[in-house]
């Protein structure tokens with residue numbers, strides 16, 4: 474979870490398959506975003522869908538935030554930290570540059586939830602999870618709760 478993801482050199486069949494698998498995992502969870510890091514593939518690939526209809530897949534390969542402005546506080550959750558929802562400060566607007574699912578470069582201006590999601594997922598690629606923005610005390614509590622959960626899961630398995 475704390476490994477730095479490597480850039481994708483070429484959007485080939487393997488990368489396209491990774492994108493399909495990640496989208497499937499995200500929709501099944503269900504979640505609104507997933508970074509390759511979370512499926513233990515350390516490459517710079519993100520999938521996002523914040524639509525209510527769940528049919529607007531956004532694929533960001535080698536994403537890079539080239540401009541950010543403003544501040545917003547949003548309650549975040551993460552498929553890698555189940556059951557934890559906490560408020561985090563993020564830039565209100567971001568401009569992101571990336572390659573799409575077919576390898577074409579594009580730029581996207583995002584705000585609101587989409588901007589939060591992009592920042593959250595790019596953090597995963599940098600080996601960072603949103604709970605690391607929280608106070609020490611909160612992080613300690615979350616860790617204790619997660620250890621208890623994994624002990625329970627081990628007992629059940």
Ligand code: NI
Nearest residue numbers: 550551552553
């Ligand atoms: Ni996450």
